[in-house]
Amino acid sequence: GNSVTQMEGPVTLSEEAFLTINCTYTATGYPSLFWYVQYPGEGLQLLLKATKADDKGSNKGFEATYRKETTSFHLEKGSVQVSDSAVYFCALSEDSGSRLTFGEGTQLTVNP
Amino acid sequence: DAGVIQSPRHEVTEMGQEVTLRCKPISGHDYLFWYRQTMMRGLELLIYFNNNVPIDDSGMPEDRFSAKMPNASFSTLKIQPSEPRDSAVYFCASSLQGIYNSPLHFGNGTRLTVT
Numbered sequence: 001g002n003s004v005t006q007m008e009g010p011v012t013l014s015e016e017a018f019l020t021i022n023c024t025y026t027a028t029g030y031p032s033l034f035w036y037v038q039y040p041g042e043g044l045q046l047l048l049k050a051t052k053a054d055d056k057g058s059n060k061g062f063e064a065t066y067r068k069e070t071t072s073f074h075l076e077k078g079s080v081q082v083s084d085s086a087v088y089f090c091a092l093s094e095d096s097g098s099r100l101t102f103g104e105g106t107q108l109t110v111n112p
Numbered sequence: 113d114a115g116v117i118q119s120p121r122h123e124v125t126e127m128g129q130e131v132t133l134r135c136k137p138i139s140g141h142d143y144l145f146w147y148r149q150t151m152m153r154g155l156e157l158l159i160y161f162n163n164n165v166p167i168d169d170s171g172m173p174e175d176r177f178s179a180k181m182p183n184a185s186f187s188t189l190k191i192q193p194s195e196p197r198d199s200a201v202y203f204c205a206s207s208l209q210g211i212y213n214s215p216l217h218f219g220n221g222t223r224l225t226v227t
Binding site for chain 2: 042044089093
């Protein structure tokens with residue numbers, strides 16, 4: 001079956017630090033990959049996505065590249081801000097259905 | 113666009129009581145999803161609908177859980193009878209075309225506590 005594994009949190013960084021949150025996946029087909037973000041007290045929001053190998057998704061300074069050879073979709077940001085503090089979820093969707101499989105989530109805290 | 117609207121925001125009930133959670137999806141969205149979020153199990157898909165028809169309910173934990181979508185603008189998730197292990201945050205989400213082609217839009221969730 002499909003699965004998504006994220007690096008364990010929580011992650012605590014200082015403002016302007018470089019961020020990497022690792023994500024690897026297992027899938028039987030050719031999935032689309034997503035990063036969702038959840039701010040305190042809110043539902044998840046789509047941050048970025050990539051639908052095929054070597055695609056790079058980007059949004060709000062965040063980037064992730066779909067690496068089929070390493071089955072990875074690591075999230076990066078060059079300079080984090082306090083407002084980036086949230087829980088980040090990696091997820092995948094197979095091309096055959098509408099089921100979205102989420103990773104465990106990684107709590108990020110950015111201190112001023 | 114008001115987004116996905118869920119009610120109530122918080123629900124506290126006693127074991128054995130019936131609980132009904134409500135959701136209004138974004139107008140025009142054909143897909144509606146119910147998720148449950150707990151610390152132990154993360155985000156779990158319970159059920160999803162396409163054009164008001166339940167497509168996949170394999171995530172519904174047991175017969176105590178039921179979900180309906182009587183029309184395109186309203187869905188309910190019912191737990192009867194409720195148990196303490198049902199305590200979680202329940203999210204409703206909708207999408208325009210299904211998650212492969214369009215993003216999920218989540219509501220702010222209902223935090224359920226069963227004592």
